[in-house]
Amino acid sequence: MSTQPDFSLSRSDDGRAYGAATLVVLPDLSRSSNPRSPEARLEEAVSLSAAIALDVRAAEVVRIRAPRPATLFGQGQVEALKARAAELDADLIVVDGTLSPLQQRNLERETGIKIIDRTGLILEIFGERAATHEGRLQVELAHLEYQASRLVRSWTHLERQRGGYGFLGGPGETQIETDRRLLRDRMARLRKELADVARTRTLHRDRRQKAPYPVVALVGYTNAGKSTLFNRLSGADVMAKDLLFATLDPTMRTVEIPGFDKVIMSDTVGFISDLPTQLVAAFRATLEEVLEADLILHVRDISHPDSEAQAADVYRTLAEIGVDLDDGPPILEVWNKIDLLSAELRADLPEREGHVAISAVTGAGVETLTETVSARLQGDRRSYNFDIPVTDGARLAWLEANGEMIERELAGETMHVEVRLSSIDKGRFDRMTADAAA
Template structure:
């Protein structure tokens, strides 16, 4: 991804030696070791070689460095001994903290937000995805110019209408960033309008939309491939999927439905990315049903669920949108843990235990999805003009035709279907 600006604090070579640092401030529902592993996985996702992982207990965050001076010294010794060139902090750092830590440690420092932005910058493949990531990155960088750029003390002489007399370089750079962000927002608005037209056409088609959501690396793409027979990239890698993928599928009682595979969520997802990716995530907002894929073998599975629900709320998904939880990765559980999970599932509604990798439980999940989309069906009397074969075919495809009678120039159908589908039929 190219923003047109130097990213001194963010640019580091693939293969750089890194240390992952967790400033544990307490109060979190997450396991510290699991959090360290996740952040190391995020670093590995951009080709960084993680040489060490360390957690510090932080009782009173320091405004200058977040962690204490003794902890900075301890880290500096490790950085020097292991020839570390990058410190990844699993926290949000202010520009001042980032600058002071770089000075104290003698290496580049990146926080959790910057790390996730780097991953998205590498992985976005579509033009829309690249626009979204660039916008998010510029928004993040705009507040950090004072820290990372080496030429900011220079003054720029006024010339004509450009900059004005004595405009500092930082002011000019910020103005350029603002202008670029304004252009990106205009381009994304155009993409959003186009996506909205496509979605409107699907609504009129009308086919129900099912969206797979979940924490990153929960197995959404593997499950998507199980449902569709597609070959979407599915790796044991954080953020393997960034750009949404849509496929048409058939389900019991439903001739056609749209299944959407979406970007995985993560704890402390940068607000810049949540805002930038709203256009992509509109498929989730407008979905008829959400399948929340959970890695039930992960020690922080409950915390990950809370993170996903938080992001869904932030992007505007209604609490009333139907959800099914797919407790994935049964194949990774010990026999004792597996028995406990299956017993828990048996006591819950709208939960299905699966292994997307082996296929176990996928048929039960498909049946649950079909039941969700067909429940609440009502009986309707629908007149169809003579010769309107397309309307008749639509009724057969999306409902259960109970009877048909001739009435002059029309055929009157008795059909059982969902109220939502009936409204869609009327919009044809």
């Protein structure tokens, strides 16, 4: 008879693993170069667990002098974790770090309790939150790539239509060779479907680039307030809660700012420290919207004690997805949540170019932000001369709406105009002209 512990957790009717009694553990290496304090990292781990409604009964920092290849923790620490979990009647231990497949299996055997690491937890959150077809494909592919070396349960959950992706439960270790074949086949199908989706997204992006509207992308650490700001500017109702990864699927809306009839604004998935490489790769097509933006708004929670470290994580992730931080789209930092700062701290915020301080909740500073965005989009304006047939009312009207008309003179059937345009608008006008001539 098998002595393998039953690591399945009770799920709701749609397969979600809400409510599991959980012990959160942060392994703190003595030589860690992480700029965040262990307490701040543990708080984030608890928030991640709360994002899928796990019942966190305790959270602890475990100091590690030297990581053990077999279990990460020392033998005495493993015994202490087992006793602590039994005391709490916990069904699950979340280790806020990276566990190798061997370490995960050994810890489960030693404690008799289901173990997941930070990557597995984040993937589970994404599995719960992805709402669009593309998002679900991306999350499932990331999950399968993560699980490729963790074949400790069968893959029958691949047929599940809703709910999580199997991190917190499973029927046990069976049919390993069949699992590997099913895994390879499913991953190949997912990659093909995502390639088709990416082609469609590219066509849509090309169509938007031909439209006479600049694109502004919101990026930032998860829970920095991007969606709240997006809703305030666009009048949309994107999910915006005090919750990590409240928004996964990108959303686009047109907004009005001074000097522009329309600006396309894109709300993107939040970043986080140690974002699983599988997710960075899987969401690359979605995040390519950022690469094509005319301006990037980096929304920061300036009230958070680790705001600087969070900003460094965002810039690191932007570089990973291919954003050239030196010569790519310009980046404007939006220092959000000033309403959570004391009057003294607000007064001490440095006055420097490159950021705007706001509260997306109260609206403080948002008008200054829109004016700054307008100035950034128009900052390199120069004058151009065009000769346009008087019958081409569309292009003449576009120049009137998007440029600063300096002079216009009728010469027979041609209108000569001198107009001041930004380089962004000049490029869009050139594409309009090319399309009209085609």
